Amino acid sequence: MVCKISFPDSDYASLTLDAHTPLADTLTVQNSPILFGCRTGICGTCLVSVIGDVSPPSPDEQELLDVLAPNYPNARLACQLDITHDLKICSHESSDTSPDRNSV
16 A cells, blocks of 8 residues: 655655655655654654544653643654554644644
8 A cells, every 4th residue: 555645834745655664764854844863752853743544652652742742632753653544744833733633
């Protein structure tokens, strides 16, 4: 399955990736607005807002999300996402509301 990843709050073009392709292995400063630090889910550099169907965060990721983005159910660490469907990814700073996680 091929998934479309779009960045609606930026000038970056949408990308297509095979399902389960780690974003941290594919996205760079040249093709996305997402910055990555550790790429293992412990630094929080890649905090984003995700609109679309994603699996729930792991307990370790949720613990960091509770600190970095409390009360934002669509906040995720991009390096931890398991891509299985089309997604819209926005910088967390640009989302001043909590859009429904399932509306694409």
